[in-house]
Amino acid sequence: MHSNRIRTLYFNFLYIFIILCYTDCANGIEPFTATLAVGMGAAGYGFFKDQTYCRFYECCDERSIPGLTRSLEYNLQQHVYGQHLVNRHIVQAMSAHFNNLGKSRKPLVISFHGQPGTGKNFVAEHIAKALYTRGSESKFVHKFLGRADFPEAKLVDTYKRQINDVVRTSLSNCPRSLFIFDEVDKMPSGIFETLASLADYNAFADGTDNTKAIFIFLSNTAGVHISDHLGTLMKGGKLREETRLSDFEPLLQKAAYNIEGGLQKTSLIESHVIDHYMPFLPLEKSHVMKCLEAEFRRWNRLPDKAIMDEIIRTSIIFDPKHGIFSISGCKTLEKKVAMAIN
Template identity: 55%
Template sequence: MRYAQVFYISIYLLAVSFKDVLCIVDPVSLSIGAGVGLGALYGFNFMKDQTYCRVTECCNERSIPGNIGNLRDMLQKRLYGQHIVKQQLISALEAHFNPRISSRKPLVMSFHGTPGTGKNFVAEMIAEALYEKGTKSRFVHKYMGRLDFSVEKNVHIYNQRIYRDVVEGITECPRSLFIFDEVDKMPPGVFESLASLVDYNALPNKLDGSKAIFIFLSNLAGVQISDQLAKMLKNGELRENIKLSAFEQILEKASYNLDGGLKKAGLIEQHVIDHYIPFLPLEKKHVYQCTSAEFMKWERYPHKQVIEAMLQEVITYDRAHGLFSTSGCKTIEKKVATEVWIEKQSV
């Protein structure tokens, strides 16, 4: 594979060199040389797409299909209790990928909610739908707060790393995806270099970052989301009718004021974050749906009473309202796998 890459790069360099030589000859050769060079470059790109890029990942439509329709189907079938996420996320991505809309900046989204509500799950589905190799794509860059950016005294080092990684990532592929998980576990100031990079036309060397996507995942404002939702439900509003507008300002203020990587961040001050998306706390019916879906993966279809009995052991409710599962669907996958294994051993 390395030999193939060297071969096609050699063709490209030969084409460029040939163009440069022709351009020195005379004014007439200038146009001829440019035409030959562009033709050679086009031929190189076509040849690369038809050969090398068929066996390895490239920054093209084959490796990055951007299948929003597939994402819509996945969200509909596999995500429970998050109607706001489904509405806002699909609209944001469709607008971002629409060739008729000339955006001047990357798409930047911040996901907020308590554990088990689906933030990581949705981020993985986005990667799965947009990239042929999903989260294993070399154009998908993921960082963990507690692993990558945990020491406050190293903030300046983290800023340098983020700056370098983003510039190199977008240089390699303008359609890169950057996911920052556990933002609430990061020290303040970690994203200051990023604030300028994702602003309008702020990348160095005239790089075009407008096609990139940045996603921040955080437990920040989870309590505030729960309080707001409980208040609205108790006032008689239907969960499915509640709009994003009920949470946006709450999320922005909490992100800016609470401890974490976004505290007093330039990303917020410069209004670089396009969408603050709340992941609502899950009620019992949603955890039931998660549990049923997990059993179906094992081709098991237990009676309703079996799932009910399991949920009595699994679900604990928040003390403030007594309405929402404290862990959402976070532990369901392993619980179901254990139940299935026990069942197999008893046969």
């Protein structure tokens, strides 16, 4: 403990010395001595920052960005209902990315698709919470909202420059940045044309590292396609839990490319920059009941089956084609439960 304190004081003194004399080195210190002092000062500054500043403030290091994929796996299993594909493949994708940062040659790029209320935002929040100590409040987590941030189609060129500037600056500050684009289906077509090159292999000629970053796109695009395809598979005798990612990815890629929105006809898809297309399956009654139970627990109340049945009966609309999928998922349940118990 005593030696550590002496070491800290030494490096602090050395750092202050370098700061004070650096501008006068050319006049008062010979080149070799100045170079040695600056090098030792830089090392001292790194140690000083790690042992002081980064203990209290967020830094681009493993303390602030621990990448707790085990925690992510547990939280998804406990709190995300009816999404066996998401729970399995999101954890695998995040683990593979974080466990191989030194070998990564491009960012991890994932596109979430599904109807409202199926958990897209919820899962994105859990990803931020697991990977960053401050969760979605981290200064290294950057969120964009389609209707709020990019409302005018005529300004698409301006938006492209804004996204380009934010991504480049953020990656320069911290290569382990997370970028979340929500409401992609509400964004103007063509908005991601600049981003396509920034999220691909060998993106930056200036040495900026993009290989450790993560890009996530959230969209309602293809929600109906997912529902129809799942219904068809289930009517053909396939259990919901037996469906695989390969059952949906080609469908999602095609729909995202052709349906109006931020991904329409984009080179993100043409250049195969997106690594995974993740389907959020429509929720059935049993899944909605689990969401209701979770809301009761959030209010520190025991689940009331009579109230839950009433909410299901009066507030949940099921799709007319298959009759088993909730159109709104778990989207409105928070307020329904709050009103029922107060």
